[in-house]
Amino acid sequence: MPKVRVHNVTISLDGFVAGPNQRLDAPFGDGVGWGDELHAWFVAASQDAAAGKTGIDVDFYVQGDRNIGATIMGRNMFGPQRGPWQDESWQGWWGDNPPYHHDVFVHTHHPRPDLEMAGGTTFRFTDEPPETVLRRAFDAAGGKDVRVGGGAAVIQEYLRAGLIDELHLVIAPMLIGRGARLFDQLDDGIDGYRVAELVGSPNVTHAILVRR
């Protein structure tokens, strides 16, 4: 059976995926710049992966792309605009050739036409419930697994619904203090999960959550 997987979600030691006020010029909010202590491990791992190196961080990192046939994300992970789309010409954070190369379903209260990008990525905007979006994602994935990319709100929604099979979490040596907390708004959803692995690297700590 294909699975629903989350990978490379990085939280600060105090549990935040981002600071407050996420916006175009600060995608991770106040106090968190791309590549600083929160994501330094990710940047290094992606470079190591490109160079064919191995290691704890890069080995976990590359798992995130293995056997993934479709991705689901929240609107904030596509781009910073809130409310009705003001500008459909801006095509998200991910550049002209997004690093997905498959269908990406974007949860939004304001659907807009599909956006086909170079390299095989198609963003499909939807206001359908998680179960419906997941069914479409599995269809698009053609037998491969589906990845829930983020951000925190979408991961929480899928955890609450018990839809996630495996979650790879990374704890970075940073304190953020306020903003978007990953382990929040979960109701009893987290009770269905346990920690299967906890592995420290010289840079961060990796954890794998699976169903009980």
Place this chain on the structure above:
Amino acid sequence: MPKVRVHNVTISLDGFVAGPNQRLDAPFGDGVGWGDELHAWFVAASQDAAAGKTGIDVDFYVQGDRNIGATIMGRNMFGPQRGPWQDESWQGWWGDNPPYHHDVFVHTHHPRPDLEMAGGTTFRFTDEPPETVLRRAFDAAGGKDVRVGGGAAVIQEYLRAGLIDELHLVIAPMLIGRGARLFDQLDDGIDGYRVAELVGSPNVTHAILVRR
């Protein structure tokens, strides 16, 4: 200068030091038993320390007792009673010969007479503010450091006041889901701290927070 230190504070992967409804027959609240995944590392480390072994966990563990001359704790860490003392004959969680062997200052809204125990431990109950209690603790410590033991509420109070110099935190491979969160109620207090160390052992991850 003597320091204010916190040691061996264990949180679940989702950030809790205890579940809800802490009470006499469940000191760590619903869903968390003493010695289970949350504190298994601590039990093993204390046994290893007694046996003279070394290792990542035991090395961090023994630091917690080194050069400590006085301890500060919250009332819930002394015992489970809330409100006015119903029964002063019960002398807390710590047994006839508590593992402190120095003065222990217990924050409570309901002071009661000092309680001298075997082995050199004296519990001193106080409703004074943290700064005052800390001054008394430094006097009692005679040049050694002061340890803030817990629980979460007292650690938060001392962090908010910027009184803690060093905090050793342990992340255990368990999910609790609800209860007392360590990184909560901190206002801007956490902004004065940074992560100086993040070290994984085969069992848990250790982190050291220090002042920026």
